[in-house]
Amino acid sequence: MSFPILFKDELKGFYKSYIMIILWIGLPILSILLYLWSPDTSEEMPFSVLIATMISSLGGSLAGIMITVHLIHERSRHVYELFLVRPVKRENLLISKFFAVFICVAIACAVSLVLGMIIDYFHRGTIPAEIIKSTYESFCLSLATMASWCSAGLLVGVFAPSVLVGVILIIFVVNNITSIALLLPMIMKASYSIVYSMIFSVILALIFLILAIFIFDKKQF
Amino acid sequence: MDYTENKKLIVFDRVTKKYGNLLALDDVSFKINEGEIFGYIGPNGAGKTTTIKIMVGLMREFSGNCTIADYSIPDNFMNVQGLIGYLPQEVTFQEWRTVDHALKTFGKLSGMTDNDLEQRIKAVLDLLDLTEVKNKKIQKLSGGMVQKVGLAQALLHTPKLLILDEPLSGLDPASRFMIKQTLKELSKNGTTIFFSSHILSDVQDIATKIGILNKGHLLKIGNLDELKSEFFQTQDIEISLSHLAEGWRNLISLPGVNKIQQKEPGKLILTTEKAMDLDEVSHNIIRQLIELDCRIRSFKPIIPNLDDVYLKYINEDN
Numbered sequence: 146m147s148f149p150i151l152f153k154d155e156l157k158g159f160y161k162s163y164i165m166i167i168l169w170i171g172l173p174i175l176s177i178l179l180y181l182w183s184p185d186t187s188e189e190m191p192f193s194v195l196i197a198t199m200i201s202s203l204g205g206s207l208a209g210i211m212i213t214v215h216l217i218h219e220r221s222r223h224v225y226e227l228f229l230v231r232p233v234k235r236e237n238l239l240i241s242k243f244f245a246v247f248i249c250v251a252i253a254c255a256v257s258l259v260l261g262m263i264i265d266y267f268h269r270g271t272i273p274a275e276i277i278k279s280t281y282e283s284f285c286l287s288l289a290t291m292a293s294w295c296s297a298g299l300l301v302g303v304f305a306p307s308v309l310v311g312v313i314l315i316i317f318v319v320n321n322i323t324s325i326a327l328l329l330p331m332i333m334k335a336s337y338s339i340v341y342s343m344i345f346s347v348i349l350a351l352i353f354l355i356l357a358i359f360i361f362d363k364k365q366f
Numbered sequence: 367m368d369y370t371e372n373k374k375l376i377v378f379d380r381v382t383k384k385y386g387n388l389l390a391l392d393d394v395s396f397k398i399n400e401g402e403i404f405g406y407i408g409p410n411g412a413g414k415t416t417t418i419k420i421m422v423g424l425m426r427e428f429s430g431n432c433t434i435a436d437y438s439i440p441d442n443f444m445n446v447q448g449l450i451g452y453l454p455q456e457v458t459f460q461e462w463r464t465v466d467h468a469l470k471t472f473g474k475l476s477g478m479t480d481n482d483l484e485q486r487i488k489a490v491l492d493l494l495d496l497t498e499v500k501n502k503k504i505q506k507l508s509g510g511m512v513q514k515v516g517l518a519q520a521l522l523h524t525p526k527l528l529i530l531d532e533p534l535s536g537l538d539p540a541s542r543f544m545i546k547q548t549l550k551e552l553s554k555n556g557t558t559i560f561f562s563s564h565i566l567s568d569v570q571d572i573a574t575k576i577g578i579l580n581k582g583h584l585l586k587i588g589n590l591d592e593l594k595s596e597f598f599q600t601q602d603i604e605i606s607l608s609h610l611a612e613g614w615r616n617l618i619s620l621p622g623v624n625k626i627q628q629k630e631p632g633k634l635i636l637t638t639e640k641a642m643d644l645d646e647v648s649h650n651i652i653r654q655l656i657e658l659d660c661r662i663r664s665f666k667p668i669i670p671n672l673d674d675v676y677l678k679y680i681n682e683d684n
Contacts, residue, residue, distance in 0.1 A: 161462065227516075338527060365424065365426060
């Protein structure tokens with residue numbers, strides 16, 4: 146009952162925030178620049194993966210930082226007290242925040258990848274099936290990676306004692322963990338490496354989310 | 367849920383709460399009846415906010431029992447959430463919210479329908495004089511206005527029990543008066559109110575029962591007369607005189623007069639036995655003063671207020 150209300154609420158709060166506006170403008174610009182630059186990537190690192198890595202890394206890290214900062218700030222100001230005395234499940238507060246941010250960055254990511262395809266169409270006059278496939282793969286990979294960033298932002302946000310500690314943890318610890326999940330299958334030259342990267346990222350996202358809910362549930366306000 | 371007269375709505379039974387080595391509440395027990403206005407007073411750090419947070423389910427680790435409407439807290443807190451309106455000590459909202467948006471969100475989360483919500487928001491904003499700031503962002507409001515928005519969200523769903531932590535802090539005198547009147551009106555309509563405050567005059571104005579907390583111990587609980595009775599066994603009378611004739615010391619021989627002090631020239635303090643009828647004692651004193659040819663400027667029984675009672679209890683405990 147409370148989840149739809151909280152979700153709409155969080156969405157309203159996030160989509161108008163400065164960071165979201167930067168993402169919605171910045172990610173498409175980044176995508177355009179990458180397409181124009183068109184680096185000569187090796188066969189071990191398809192170009193779509195490069196796009197996904199960069200967009201998900203940038204978008205995901207900003208989303209993760211935003212969730213962390215919001216959570217710590219709201220915790221320290223005792224914002225949640227008015228929610229928790231109402232029929233609201235504690236986990237819904239976190240899950241609604243997760244989905245609100247995730248959907249916003251997913252839209253930014255989708256816009257930037259579609260923009261890339263449009264540029265490609267104008268360059269080539271057609272969009273080869275391979276481009277569509279790689280764009281689709283990079284979109285799925287980006288989503289999985291950003292999910293892990295968002296849930297990591299929740300986890301750090303519920304236990305970090307201050308905004309500074311939270312941001313440091315996100316940038317230096319979470320960044321490395323999500324990169325490992327993303328790149329490990331490729332480094333190990335696994336077949337279907339992109340699929341494995343997606344699976345690892347989703348599992349990581351679930352682990353972070355479950356841990357965040359567990360810790361938040363135990364908190365005394 | 368049926369409520370009968372004098373039914374215990376809140377029962378706090380031997381509640382103890384520790385933060386590490388710090389004993390915040392030590393074996394605190396009290397019962398609050400339906401319809402009462404209970405004023406919870408104590409110095410900073412006494413444990414008032416801890417008590418309130420246990421009641422509203424925010425603090426779930428403690429020993430002892432707390433029940434609201436016979437539901438054990440925090441295990442069955444979901445059953446009483448709709449009954450409670452809560453105002454925290456420092457009410458804060460997310461920065462992007464407007465007043466209207468905040469009230470709509472909290473109203474919906476409390477289970478109100480859209481129709482009810484619209485009418486109720488209007489009524490509450492009118493009551494608290496917030497209509498003009500309905501569409502303003504809360505972060506742009508003054509501290510007193512934010513406090514009123516906090517009270518608005520507590521009143522929105524017409525709760526049966528209001529739990530308010532320092533509800534009158536940060537408010538101007540007119541707003542304080544208005545809110546005190548509102549709380550009295552709500553109590554007459556059956557709402558039970560539990561509130562903590564440092565402003566003892568406000569507690570004295572509206573509370574039907576008072577609890578004094580110090581260093582985690584509940585020192586005393588009762589109405590003001592009951593609290594006074596333990597320390598104030600005598601009644602003081604202050605007499606101001608423009609002419610004090612010789613022989614005033616003979617007033618000590620009057621029945622019920624225990625002590626006379628000349629506070630300053632022209633001012634006497636008579637201490638009388640509380641058991642004696644004040645009217646009769648006063649009549650005898652005035653008659654004697656007239657017979658002595660004293661000119662009485664004012665004659666005033668000194669009634670100890672909550673400040674006096676509070677300080678007595680706290681100093682005695684310390």
